[in-house]
Each structure stands twice: as structure tokens, then as C-alpha cells.
Amino acid sequence: MTLLDLTPRTVVTDRLATLPVVIVGAGPIGLAAAANLAERGIDFIVLEAGEQAAASIRLWGHTRLFSPWRHLIDPASRRLLESAGWTVPTDERRAPTGQELVDDYLEPLAALPEIWSRIRFGARVVAVSREGMDRTRTAGRATTPFLIRVRTEEGLEELTGRAVIDASGTYSSPNPLSSSGLDPLGAGDVNGRMIHALPDVLGADRARFAGHHTTVVGAGHSAANTLIGLAELAQLEPGTRVTWLIRNASAVRVSSSADDELADRARLGSRVDQLVDAGLIAKIDSFEISTLKPHGDGVRLIGTRRGEAATHDTDLVVGATGFRPDLGMLREVRLQLDDIVEAPIRLAPLIDPNLHSCGTVAPHGFDELRHPEPGFFLVGMKSYGRAPTFLLATGYEQVRSVVAWLDGDMRAATEVQLTLPATGVCSTDLGGGSSCCS
Structure with a gap:
């Protein structure tokens, strides 16, 4: 046996050493984890629910990111790409759209032979556990392989791994519209009128919004992007109306300070x-x-406003109330999460959006991300739980540290360094924000 780490004490058996590290998600953070593992010669497999890399980003690819290129490229990924002849986008000071990030960086990264050969597309992880033991069993747990259950076109299957890096993100898990954190009553009756955050208002989804009244719910940057697009559409398409509905007295967004290094934001x-x-x-x-009801061809929003009963009628509702982690697949994993933002308990105080902006989050790595389950890590946006202060650069440093820990390189794992752009406060409304910093 060889000792992998001293904190917590984790032993890697001969069998574990033959198993791959399992990465959940082929987005920018999952691919960065793959690049770091490839550089260190550690076997891995990437399980991606979509049919392409960065499937979630492609859904909002028309949206421009706030961070410029220089903050969007993982160092290990860049080294692998440049060794294969890739060149960095010309102007590293410019902020790309999501689709540009995919076309010019993430697709070439995923296509590298050492990464592409290890990605399984159309493989949705539905559960993570330990082989032969649920979360209540302790004896021998650290030396028992992880068991990952996956749904594919062929049905359910299982595979094992020595460690799990969950980089599945939060885009597919939006916060509900109600202030209670629950879906409004009647939400299931108006599904056809509810639209996910960041639709392509001026492009692929234009016909859906043209000539209709759309209400955008949310106070974060996802809401702002959609509102701007709808306002432009209203000037081009007769009958198009736009309403912005927020639950606070004022929208809690990043300020428009000239000191914000993320100028686009x-x-x-x-x-x-x-x-x-x-x-x-x-x-x-x-x-x-509190309640949604069908109303003619549209939807009626029912609730309260300043202590009085209130209603609002609209044709379409865009839910831009932020995102939360999907923890359902981790029921058999021993997690230690903050009881407010649902982030790893050591990380939560560093990312509390009431105290920190994207640019004031302290560097953090494997130690802040570890759980009572040795070898399991939440990384990227999912590691931030419900906090909206995530930057891709932060996630890249997370996986660099985690991979160094998996390789037994404690010096590299603990030397966490990160330089972030100075920014204003992203949001102090945990239920109404969105990932404002990427």
C-alpha cells in the first residue's frame, strides 16, 4: 500500500490504483480537471450527459461572458493545446461569447487525443456511492472504490473509480420562482409558458417572444442580459412588451462602478x-x-406586494432567479455542506455573497473542498452551492489543487495561488442572483 495523503488519512490499495478518476461533466472545469490529470499521467474518464462537450454553455452561447480571455483559459489546458499547435485567441483582453468559448477553446481541448478518448457522451450520472456499501458503513470505506451509476441510451450501468470529481455545474437546476425556495403552487400547469434562463431572444428563440408580453423574474445578470435583448426586440417587433419582476424593493446586482475590472459586467x-x-x-x-395559474393563452402570477395581495398577467415567464446544485445523485456520499449556501463547509465562509464579490474570494483548493468522503470533490460552480460569485479562473485553480492531491503531491496541492479581477458585489440576494462572474 502507498499513502496518498495525510489529511484526511487515505490509503490507496493496489486495486484502487488501477481504477480511473471519474470526472462528472465535460464543461470548462471538468475538461480542466481532465487536462491536469493527463499532464500527471493519471487515468481518468469523463462522463458527460450531453452529446457534446460544454453542452450547457451551448444553450446560452449567444451570451457574452464578463471575463476576458485571459481569465478563461486553464493553464494546464493551455499547455496541452499549445503543444498540439493551438494558438490563444488574438485579443486576450476581450470577453468572448459562450459559443466563442466553446468553438475557440473548449472544443479543441476536448478533441485532444489524450482527453477525447476518455470522454463518454450521453452518459448521465444518476448516483454515486461506494462499492457494496451505503453511506452508513464506515469500516474499509476509504479503501473501497466509488460506484457510479450512469444512464445511457442502452439503460443503466455502473462503473468504479478511485476518486470522483463532480464538475456537473448548476445550469440545469434553476432556483424556483417563489421566495420560499419551493416551486410556486400550480407551476406544473403552466410549463409551456415557463422559459429557462438566458434564452436566445434575438436569435433562435426570437419567434417565441416577438409580439408577446414577457416577464423576466430575477435580479441578477442572467435577468439583465435577457431584459436587454427583449427591449431591443420590442423596438423591432410590434406588440412586444417587457416586464421585469423582482421580489426586493430594488435589484441587487453588481454596481456599474468604473472600478470594476469586468467592464462588460x-x-x-x-x-x-x-x-x-x-x-x-x-x-x-x-x-x-406564491402561485401560477393559466390565464387565457398566458399565465397569471399570484402573490403579495408590499403586504397586499397582488397579481400580474403575462404571456411568457423567463425564470432568471439563479441556480442551485443538484444533490440528489449524492445521497449515498458523505457530504459536509454549509447549511445556508450548500457549499463545502470550509469553502462557504470564503464565498458568502453577503461579504465577498467574485474578485475578493480567497484562493482555495483541495483542503477547502474536501468532504468526510475521502476522494470525493465538488468543484466549479457546483462547489459554490447557491452562491453566485464563481469565476472560471477559481475553478481552474480548484482542480489543479485537487489533482495534485490525488497524485500525492502535497506541496503543489497546498500552494494555492490565484489572481482575480477586482469586481463589485455580485449579489446579496441568495435566491435571486445568478452566476454573475464567469
Whole structure:
């Protein structure tokens, strides 16, 4: 046996050493984990629910990120790409769209032979456990392989791994519209009128919104992006109306301070304010939704406003209330999560959005990300739970440290370094924010 780590004490048996590290998700953080493992010669497999790498980013690819290229490329991934002849985008100071990030960086990264050969597409992880033991059994747990149950076109199957890096993100797990954190009553009756965050208002989804009244619910940057697109559409398509509904007295977004190094983000908030002032966006504040009902061809939002019963009728509702981690597949894993933001308990104080912006989050690595389950890590946006202060650069440093720990390189694992852009406060509304920093 060889000792892998001293904190916590984890032993790697001969059998474990023959098994791959299992990465859940082939987005930017999952692929960065793969690149770091490839550089260190550690076997791995990537399980991706979609049919392509970065499947979630492709859904909002029309949206421009806030971070410029220089903050979006993982160092290990860059080394592997450049050794294969790839060149970095010309202007590293420019912020790309999500689709540009995919086309110019993530697709080439996933296509590298040492990574592509280890990705399984159409493989959705539905459960993680230990081979032959549920979460209640302790004896021999650290030396028992992880068991990962996967759903594919052929049905359910299982595979084993020496460690699990969950980089599955949160985009597919939106926060509900109601202030209670639960789905509003009647939500299932209006599914056809509910739209996920960041639709392509001016492109692929244009016909759906043109000539209709759309209400955007949420106070974060996902909401702001959609509102700007809808306001532009309203000037092009007769009958198009836009309402912005928030549950607080004012929208808690990043300020439009000139000191914000993420200039594209700073401009976003001021642009929405201008459109509200110009009458292109109708704003309803202090509205707390409790119930949704069909109303003609649209939907009626029922709730309270400043202590009084209130209703709002609209054709379509875009839910831009932020995201939360899907923890259902981890029922048999011993997690230690903060009881407020659902982040790893050692990480939570460092990312509390009431205290920190994207640029003031302290560097952190394997130690802040570890759980009572040795060898299991939540990384990337999922590691931030419900906090909206995540930057891709932060996730890249997370997986670099985690992979070094898996390789027994404690010096590299603990020397966590990270330089982030100075930013304003992303959000202090845990239920109404969105990932504002990527």
C-alpha cells in the first residue's frame, strides 16, 4: 500500500490504483480537471450527459461572458493545446461569447487525443456511492472504490473509480420562482409558458417572444442580459412588451462602478437602468410569487406586494432567479455542506455573497473542498452551492489543487495561488442572483 495523503488519512490499495478518476461533466472545469490529470499521467474518464462537450454553455452561447480571455483559459489546458499547435485567441483582453468559448477553446481541448478518448457522451450520472456499501458503513470505506451509476441510451450501468470529481455545474437546476425556495403552487400547469434562463431572444428563440408580453423574474445578470435583448426586440417587433419582476424593493446586482475590472459586467447594470428609465422595460418591485395559474393563452402570477395581495398577467415567464446544485445523485456520499449556501463547509465562509464579490474570494483548493468522503470533490460552480460569485479562473485553480492531491503531491496541492479581477458585489440576494462572474 502507498499513502496518498495525510489529511484526511487515505490509503490507496493496489486495486484502487488501477481504477480511473471519474470526472462528472465535460464543461470548462471538468475538461480542466481532465487536462491536469493527463499532464500527471493519471487515468481518468469523463462522463458527460450531453452529446457534446460544454453542452450547457451551448444553450446560452449567444451570451457574452464578463471575463476576458485571459481569465478563461486553464493553464494546464493551455499547455496541452499549445503543444498540439493551438494558438490563444488574438485579443486576450476581450470577453468572448459562450459559443466563442466553446468553438475557440473548449472544443479543441476536448478533441485532444489524450482527453477525447476518455470522454463518454450521453452518459448521465444518476448516483454515486461506494462499492457494496451505503453511506452508513464506515469500516474499509476509504479503501473501497466509488460506484457510479450512469444512464445511457442502452439503460443503466455502473462503473468504479478511485476518486470522483463532480464538475456537473448548476445550469440545469434553476432556483424556483417563489421566495420560499419551493416551486410556486400550480407551476406544473403552466410549463409551456415557463422559459429557462438566458434564452436566445434575438436569435433562435426570437419567434417565441416577438409580439408577446414577457416577464423576466430575477435580479441578477442572467435577468439583465435577457431584459436587454427583449427591449431591443420590442423596438423591432410590434406588440412586444417587457416586464421585469423582482421580489426586493430594488435589484441587487453588481454596481456599474468604473472600478470594476469586468467592464462588460459593469455596463450591463447601467444599460438595464437606462431601458427602464426610457420606458422600454416596465419594472415591478417587491412582488413575491406564491402561485401560477393559466390565464387565457398566458399565465397569471399570484402573490403579495408590499403586504397586499397582488397579481400580474403575462404571456411568457423567463425564470432568471439563479441556480442551485443538484444533490440528489449524492445521497449515498458523505457530504459536509454549509447549511445556508450548500457549499463545502470550509469553502462557504470564503464565498458568502453577503461579504465577498467574485474578485475578493480567497484562493482555495483541495483542503477547502474536501468532504468526510475521502476522494470525493465538488468543484466549479457546483462547489459554490447557491452562491453566485464563481469565476472560471477559481475553478481552474480548484482542480489543479485537487489533482495534485490525488497524485500525492502535497506541496503543489497546498500552494494555492490565484489572481482575480477586482469586481463589485455580485449579489446579496441568495435566491435571486445568478452566476454573475464567469
